[in-house]
Amino acid sequence: MRLSAYFLPTLRETPSEAQIxxxxxxxxxxxxxxxxxxxxxxxxxxxxxLRRIERIVREExxxxxxxxxxxxxxxxxxxxxxxxxxxxxxxxxxxxxxRHEREMLYGPTNEEQITDIVRQAIKTYRDLPKLxxxxxxxxxxxxxxxxxxxxxxxxxxxxSYSFDLDYDGAVRAYNRMFVAYLRTFxxxxxxxxxxxxxxxxxxxxxxxxxxxxxxxxxSQVFCDKSLVEFEILDTPINYDADLRPVVERWTAPxxxxxxxxxxxxxxxxxxxxxxxxxxxxxxxxxxxxxxxSKAMGAVVTGAKGESVTMEMGSxxxxxxxxxxxxxxxxxxxxxxxxxxxxxxxxxxxxxxRPGDAGCxxxxxxxxxxxxxxxxxxxxxxxxxxxxxxxATFDLIGLPTQLVVGPRGIKSGTVEVKHxxxxxxxxxxxxxxxxxxxxxx
RNA sequence: CGGAGCGUAGCGCAGCCUGGUAGCGCACCAGACUGGGGGUCUGGGGGUCCCGGGUUCAAAUCCCGGCGCUCCGACCA
Numbered sequence: 001m002r003l004s005a006y007f008l009p010t011l012r013e014t015p016s017e018a019q020i021x022x023x024x025x026x027x028x029x030x031x032x033x034x035x036x037x038x039x040x041x042x043x044x045x046x047x048x049x050l051r052r053i054e055r056i057v058r059e060e061x062x063x064x065x066x067x068x069x070x071x072x073x074x075x076x077x078x079x080x081x082x083x084x085x086x087x088x089x090x091x092x093x094x095x096x097x098x099r100h101e102r103e104m105l106y107g108p109t110n111e112e113q114i115t116d117i118v119r120q121a122i123k124t125y126r127d128l129p130k131l132x133x134x135x136x137x138x139x140x141x142x143x144x145x146x147x148x149x150x151x152x153x154x155x156x157x158x159x160s161y162s163f164d165l166d167y168d169g170a171v172r173a174y175n176r177m178f179v180a181y182l183r184t185f186x187x188x189x190x191x192x193x194x195x196x197x198x199x200x201x202x203x204x205x206x207x208x209x210x211x212x213x214x215x216x217x218x219s220q221v222f223c224d225k226s227l228v229e230f231e232i233l234d235t236p237i238n239y240d241a242d243l244r245p246v247v248e249r250w251t252a253p254x255x256x257x258x259x260x261x262x263x264x265x266x267x268x269x270x271x272x273x274x275x276x277x278x279x280x281x282x283x284x285x286x287x288x289x290x291x292x293s294k295a296m297g298a299v300v301t302g303a304k305g306e307s308v309t310m311e312m313g314s315x316x317x318x319x320x321x322x323x324x325x326x327x328x329x330x331x332x333x334x335x336x337x338x339x340x341x342x343x344x345x346x347x348x349x350x351x352x353r354p355g356d357a358g359c360x361x362x363x364x365x366x367x368x369x370x371x372x373x374x375x376x377x378x379x380x381x382x383x384x385x386x387x388x389x390x391a392t393f394d395l396i397g398l399p400t401q402l403v404v405g406p407r408g409i410k411s412g413t414v415e416v417k418h419x420x421x422x423x424x425x426x427x428x429x430x431x432x433x434x435x436x437x438x439x440x
Numbered sequence: 441c442g443g444a445g446c447g448u449a450g451c452g453c454a455g456c457c458u459g460g461u462a463g464c465g466c467a468c469c470a471g472a473c474u475g476g477g478g479g480u481c482u483g484g485g486g487g488u489c490c491c492g493g494g495u496u497c498a499a500a501u502c503c504c505g506g507c508g509c510u511c512c513g514a515c516c517a
Contacts, residue, residue, distance in 0.1 A: 009450085011450090011451060011452095011467090012451075012452090012466060012467070012478070013451050013452045013453095013465095013466065013467090014451085014452080015451065015452085016446085016451090016452070016453090016509095016510080017446095017509065017510050017511090018510095019510085019511075034509090036508085036509085037508085037509065037510090092515095092516075108517095109517090138517090140516080140517080142515090142516070143441070143514085143515060143516080144441095144511095144513095144514095144515085144516090146510085146511085151516085151517085155517085157517080209517085218516085218517095281517060282517090283517090284517060316517065317517095318517060321517075334477095350476095352475075352476060353475065353476095356475095384478085385474080385475065385476095385477085385478070385479055386475065386476045386477065386478095386479095387475095387476080387477040387478050387479070388477085388478045388479090389476095389477085389478085390476080390477045390478080391477065391478045392478080394477085395478095403476075405475090405476055406475085406476090407476065408476095415476090
């Protein structure tokens, strides 16, 4: 993509409503624009990041045995009356009426909808287990939306639902999601720590929140510092095997949100391992048994001909929130620093002097070859001052900047700058290409 | 839902107290110079001053009502 043609409205100054760094940077870097309180448009650069996050989420869900479907945003009130939540959910649920005065709602979540689908289709234990998920926009009419996409009213969420014949099956599903979540967040460069959590209005009694530590987080959390050092991606995972050892390793050290915090246990930790911090909740998993299946009659015939109410769990990831959360975890004074896995473009190619034959030729050549190699590259071909170009690319945070200027052209080199470290190297154009294509 | 604040050009703001031709910086447009960290100069365009009502010869400014947005708290993924 040529920057001269790209829709990338960056801001030099920070809009006054943005208080936290991720919100400021998302506005300044041209990722989002606010539509109304807690509701945002995603501009091309922001949408690219959102899609890349979605992709990681999808890959990990699929690997863990999930099957993707897509449920609607607008749901009928009757389903929610069946579960009893139409009244319970309160003012956070956006209620609307269609032209026939039928009561509808904009879904804040989809337990009822999925339970309805599954109860209609699954009648025998032979068709269990099932693990279904979708990635869809949700609406919760928050009293006080804030922090940009971190607590919006409209937000993109991945929600999975498991259906099992018995408790053991439900726990297996829970463990699969537990591990898939660890991998999902790790792939985005995040240190997400699973913490014992209250189940909230969704109900149930086995629940973990996945929390990344950040000063601007809304949750107060307490955990064993050793958890911060844990790694998941170097552990081979077989989702068909017993995942309990992995889950047990991650749940053995103390980690709890303030709702589940037990000071007596926490204080038994050595002082240097007690970590009390703020965190951002990026995922939440629940086992809730038959809460919905019982209320809504999601029943199968068991092996002995008996009726069995399905065991359920639900598992959410705040996809749009993750964009903000990743920025909170990865930025500096100059702007965003995207982890490679979610970067909107892998490479920013900077032509320091458009119009200079040597620079133009070298840039066009690199641009074509990088694209040919399947690398997403944003080519700054604008006639801006060099400083403006560096500032733009630092702001939008692409992992690698490839700088082509007259100085380098004279000596036959281009400069490769790594956004995260600031490290620069002068290489021949060919060597730079080899390096960038090899990284993939 | 309690408390506080703000709505003036795309963004950041001044002007309001004390009513009298709507300003500044950045951004934008044109030209020239410049060219490795948001460069310089010259010229230029852009405004229902959130909306409605009232007071007044005259309202961005004073008064009343509404709407929107933000912050702190409680609540919540």
